[in-house]
Amino acid sequence: MKNFLKVVIFSVLVVVFYTLFANKYIPSIKPSPPPAEAKLDLGAMTMEQFIHLGDEIFHGKGTCELCHNPVGGRAPLLDQVGKTAEERLKDPRYKGKAKTGEEYILESMKEPSTFVVAGFGVKGTNDTQSPMPVVTSGAIGLKDFEVDAVIAYFQNKAGVNVTVELPKEAPSAGAEETAHVMVPAKTPEEVVTKYGCGACHKIAGQQGALGPDLTKIGAKKNKEYLRRAVINPGAEIAAGFPPGMMPPDFGAKMLAGELEMLVDYLAKSK
Numbered sequence: 001m002k003n004f005l006k007v008v009i010f011s012v013l014v015v016v017f018y019t020l021f022a023n024k025y026i027p028s029i030k031p032s033p034p035p036a037e038a039k040l041d042l043g044a045m046t047m048e049q050f051i052h053l054g055d056e057i058f059h060g061k062g063t064c065e066l067c068h069n070p071v072g073g074r075a076p077l078l079d080q081v082g083k084t085a086e087e088r089l090k091d092p093r094y095k096g097k098a099k100t101g102e103e104y105i106l107e108s109m110k111e112p113s114t115f116v117v118a119g120f121g122v123k124g125t126n127d128t129q130s131p132m133p134v135v136t137s138g139a140i141g142l143k144d145f146e147v148d149a150v151i152a153y154f155q156n157k158a159g160v161n162v163t164v165e166l167p168k169e170a171p172s173a174g175a176e177e178t179a180h181v182m183v184p185a186k187t188p189e190e191v192v193t194k195y196g197c198g199a200c201h202k203i204a205g206q207q208g209a210l211g212p213d214l215t216k217i218g219a220k221k222n223k224e225y226l227r228r229a230v231i232n233p234g235a236e237i238a239a240g241f242p243p244g245m246m247p248p249d250f251g252a253k254m255l256a257g258e259l260e261m262l263v264d265y266l267a268k269s270k
């Protein structure tokens with residue numbers, strides 16, 4: 001009887017929890033809410049959400065994965081950089097200003113040529129010039145809190161203490177516009193940008209070349225195939241391309257409304 005009561009109480013709690021939070025945190029099968037309701041409140045973020053934001057930026061708007069991926073070999077992998085950053089400071093070639101791992105990662109993003117990982121410099125510069133773009137200005141233009149979120153993501157991934165602080169309040173200018181990483185995309189093109197598909201695919205005006213060209217994919221594949229290709233890329237591998245390269249976690253990250261918009265869009269690309 002006691003156990004039965006426990007089960008009942010637990011079930012009620014689960015239902016209450018999902019009613020309160022499910023729409024917020026779990027990809028919903030209902031149409032996505034209008035963006036205004038989903039404003040990112042920087043002042044009220046948990047560290048977990050902040051790390052998740054960094055994850056989204058790394059794989060999406062930051063374009064980091066375009067180079068930092070296990071296949072192309074164009075840039076060092078960053079899975080452990082949260083930890084290895086401190087070792088860079090002891091390298092005799094290191095001449096920068098950073099004193100901590102956090103500062104080193106920050107410097108790598110703001111001034112990539114301050115220290116160039118051996119073998120990855122622009123050809124002919126003897127590792128004095130980095131091919132990595134400055135990601136805090138120009139086309140990528142990450143804001144301070146976005147850079148911090150990426151650092152938190154790296155530190156968490158490497159299993160070291162997260163040393164960056166949570167943003168205290170929403171910086172007024174531009175915060176909403178950049179907060180789109182957490183806000184449902186409104187058009188298929190926005191979905192493509194938000195999840196960084198164009199880093200690898202030719203799609204929606206973007207010119208990625210690591211994966212198949214998707215501009216005419218609808219002529220060959222139906223919606224069912226396309227949906228599966230996005231949320232479960234391992235299920236079938238496009239001929240002539242390496243397996244394991246397309247990120248496997250879009251299914252967990254993408255909102256249901258975004259996925260359907262994307263699949264419709266791909267199916268119509270003929």
Ligand code: HEC
Binds near residue numbers: 108131135
């Ligand atoms: C165009 C390719 C390219 C893009 C895009 C790019 N990087 Fe890099 N990155 C590199 C290369 C190449 C290196 C190695 C040379 C160097 O040290 O600068 C590097 C080095 C780094 C390092 C230092 C790694 C180490 O082991 O010391 C960090 C940290 C880093 N990148 C973070 C990022 C982040 C975060 C983003 C996205 C916001 C990003 N990069 C986008 C090419 C890129």
Ligand code: HEC
Binds near residue numbers: 069198201233241
């Ligand atoms: C890091 C690179 C990368 C990113 C980012 C990426 N993909 Fe892919 N994708 C691939 C590769 C490589 C393949 C081919 C191998 C395979 O089928 O898994 C592929 C395959 C596909 C296919 C199947 C194509 C065919 O001809 O059968 C579709 C559809 C697709 N991707 C859609 C997307 C969408 C939509 C996004 C963004 C939400 C995306 N991909 C992001 C690398 C990527």
